[in-house]
Amino acid sequence: MxxxxxxxxxxxxxxxxxxxxxxxxxxxxxxxxxxxxxxxxxxxxxxxxxxxxxxxxxxxxxxxxxxxxxxxxxxxxxxxxxxxxxxxxxxxxxxxxxxxxxxxxxxxxxxxxxxxxSSTTSVLESFMIPSIDREFSDAYRTITGHDMKSFSEIVTQYHSRENLVIMMGIHNLKQIVFTLLEKGYPSTLPIAILSKGTCKDAQQVVSTLGEIEQKDSLFFEQMKQLTPAIIFVGQTLNATQELIAK
Incomplete structure (x- = not known):
């Protein structure tokens, strides 16, 4: 043997x-x-x-x-x-x-x-973000963000009930946001940068695609310091915000 x-x-x-x-x-x-x-x-x-x-x-x-x-x-x-x-x-x-x-x-x-x-689900849950929520979504797609050519070929169009879980993409955050907006993702769509999920020093930045697009170069350099980080894009973030509001 x-x-x-x-x-x-x-x-x-x-x-x-x-x-x-x-x-x-x-x-x-x-x-x-x-x-x-x-x-x-x-x-x-x-x-x-x-x-x-x-x-x-x-x-x-x-x-x-x-x-x-x-x-x-x-x-x-x-x-x-x-x-x-x-x-x-x-x-x-x-x-x-x-x-x-x-x-x-x-x-x-x-x-x-x-x-x-897997961090693809557990990190989201550590921030109380459901990958699937009956009110907001029926599907989620997990994809790498380190190769923008592949990313652009795979993510072709927006669907309001699909979330994106983007791994290894924090260094390409600016290009990712630009690509999504170019493909018809609404500027009001929520996006979260989830840093060091499940760990003691975990932190998150929640915004919208449109707001991120307007950020200066300093912001994107600061986001790179949050690595390892997952980028979450989708309406399901609204579920989290409703919980916070309550």
């Missing part, structure tokens, strides 16, 4: 949102290769002598290329009994988990994926 290599979702930030299965694996891990967005408090669940390897990738600052990460996983698996690849959120959602799975299989090991709590 092949040795197992574990891809574990660390969740959105709050360590109490780590799954029980993930915690048990960290308890016995000999090596943990972890992402930049993983809360360092999570290592309290590890053995004292665990080998911790930071392979984080942030915008314009990659400690390791993906190919190097793949090779490191296999290298440690060849030498140690329990190797955990700890990924922010859940392994296959806006990560490169499947590339790692392919490499692990090719090297003769068995990959085991342990799902985590």
């Amino acid at each position: 092949s040795k197992k290599v574990y891809l574990v979702g660390a969740g959105p930030g709050d360590i109490e949102l780590l799954t029980l299965k993930g915690m048990k694996l960290l308890n016995r891990a000999d090596v943990v290769l972890y992402d930049a967005l993983v809360n360092p408090e999570i290592f309290q669940f590890c053995k004292d002598d665990v080998i911790k390897v930071n392979v984080g990738k942030r915008k314009d600052h990659h400690l390791k290329k993906q190919e190097e990460i793949n090779e490191l996983i296999v290298e440690y698996a060849q030498k140690h009994e329990t190797v955990v690849r700890l990924k922010g959120g859940t392994p296959f959602v806006f990560g490169r988990g499947y590339e790692e799975v392919r490499f692990i299989v090719k090297a003769g090991f068995e990959p085991v994926v342990v799902s985590g709590v």
Whole structure:
């Protein structure tokens, strides 16, 4: 039987949102290769002598290329009994988990994926924003905002009962707002920048597309400092505002 290599979702930030299965694996891990967005408090669940390897990738600052990460996983698996690849959120959602799975299989090991709590829903909920609300919406679309060409090709037109959950788009906030307005999204449509959701230093900025469009360059530079952040666009934000009003 092949040795197992574990891809574990660390969740959105709050360590109490780590799954029980993930915690048990960290308890016995000999090596943990972890992402930049993983809360360092999570290592309290590890053995004292665990080998911790930071392979984080942030915008314009990659400690390791993906190919190097793949090779490191296999290298440690060849030498140690329990190797955990700890990924922010859940392994296959806006990560490169499947590339790692392919490499692990090719090297003769068995990959085991342990799902985590995805930030695509949990961050919204931490700010009391429903991704679906019977009064305001029937659907939500989750999309990356780091590639504006792809974003523009995928988001083609406005639907009043669909929300957008835009990941990794804070550095392109100005272009995203411009693109949405150009495609017919109303200027009065609510938008929220949700920073560090589920964590102690979480904060949000709520506005409209039209108001954001009028902001100066200083505002957009300030928004970049809120990373990691999710951009939420849609009428469902009105549900949150009604709750606040009450």
